[in-house]
Ligand SMILES: Nc1ncnc2c1ncn2[C@@H]1O[C@H](COP(=O)(O)OP(=O)(O)OP(=O)(O)O)[C@@H](O)[C@H]1O
């Protein structure tokens with residue numbers, strides 16, 4: 001894995017709700033933190049504290065109101081808050097992954113191909129590389145205990161926990177240098193949670209820079225190299 | 235060398251660049267000062283309420299309508315960026331037939347209804363000088379199966395096809411020449427939800443697999459979410475917001491975009 005790090009400097013985020021008379025909702029004020037390769041930094045704080053907001057700013061889904069979010073790879077340092085759309089898309093292809101507990105299902109694509117597609121990425125491919133990607137996908141589906149009879153079924157009809165595990169499989173089949181984890185283990189059973197914890201630790205050991213949110217204390221203790229309290233950023 | 239590394243498909247260089255584009259109908263401004271770029275392999279969604287200028291914009295950038303002002307530059311295979319209205323009529327027509335595709339909202343506008351499905355698929359190849367009957371037929375069979383139309387229907391007229399099949403035939407007819415840029419105007423509206431899902435999945439697979447760029451006009455934010463990398467939001471002929479699809483849908487900045495997003499269920 002190539003390695004990358006995240007450095008957040010004085011990040012602020014205020015939502016302006018134009019259809020509520022321009023109401024302003026300040027969520028983050030002056031957040032600063034660094035995540036180095038091989039580290040798993042966990043954000044802690046009550047519901048509504050802005051943990052997910054911070055992760056979404058790093059992924060570029062939310063636009064920062066002020067501050068910098070620097071992602072450094074071997075090639076360059078990019079500030080997500082000012083990068084061109086194409087630059088952010090490129091980072092999402094090869095550097096930054098965002099994993100939540102929700103799978104955005106694509107109609108008609110079977111579970112195994114949902115996972116295989118993330119091995120192949122967004123580029124044209126031939127039958128051979130598809131076969132190899134499916135092989136890797138199988139390995140992850142097995143590990144996450146997705147019953148074999150479901151592999152060739154689109155996940156739209158899966159249970160919440162099964163969808164969640166497909167989502168984890170597609171994100172960890174090829175861990176990227178920066179992993180943003182928004183409660184990926186929420187509501188998983190104990191056995192599967194243990195598996196996901198092991199996968200997160202493996203990604204960390206391979207040098208991923210991980211920024212995550214884990215409500216469950218046992219999970220947090222098992223993966224975190226450092227815990228940061230959101231109260232510092234409000 | 236892999237075709238993907240050719241200069242003309244390099245991801246860092248736009249295939250289409252639009253600047254200062256304005257179109258009036260009499261006194262009415264349909265599109266005002268539009269500017270944007272499309273990159274290789276990128277799907278761009280144009281959203282906005284009806285009458286906001288989406289289709290006019292699409293028709294101008296695809297040279298079906300002449301704008302009153304502005305530039306539309308296309309990355310040609312051999313001459314770099316060329317302004318499409320500065321080309322000769324025949325060069326423009328050649329590009330439209332080879333490098334571009336058009337998928338119309340009503341399949342009847344994009345198909346020739348009185349010739350067979352196979353002839354519909356083969357027409358663009360014939361226009362490029364391909365005459366070998368067996369070869370044309372083989373390509374037609376291949377493309378019908380890619381768009382999931384039963385190849386035994388090759389000699390049937392599109393009139394005997396369902397709405398979803400006609401739309402898929404229209405896509406096959408356009409993609410057979412391997413265009414680099416495809417223009418789509420509400421390609422899924424008017425279809426049943428299950429038929430839509432099939433078509434969307436097909437479009438997604440094809441745009442990914444062929445590294446095809448696309449501009450898709452839609453009023454359906456869920457379609458944009460599923461297919462598009464980036465979005466443009468139009469209101470009264472102006473582009474009021476642009477950005478990555480998830481940015482525009484999850485953190486809309488403009489009052490109009492906020493209204494648009496909040497008035498639908500979880501796009
Ligand atoms: N797109 C948005 N538009 C407007 N307000 C938002 C948006 N996203 C989040 N917020 C607001 O920002 C605040 C922080 O939300 P966020 O989801 O970041 O909290 P959290 O710490 O992740 O909470 P939880 O532990 O419940 O997941 C909340 O008041 C929320 O309503």
Ligand SMILES: [Mg+2]
Pocket residue numbers: 051052053182213
């Ligand atoms: Mg949250």
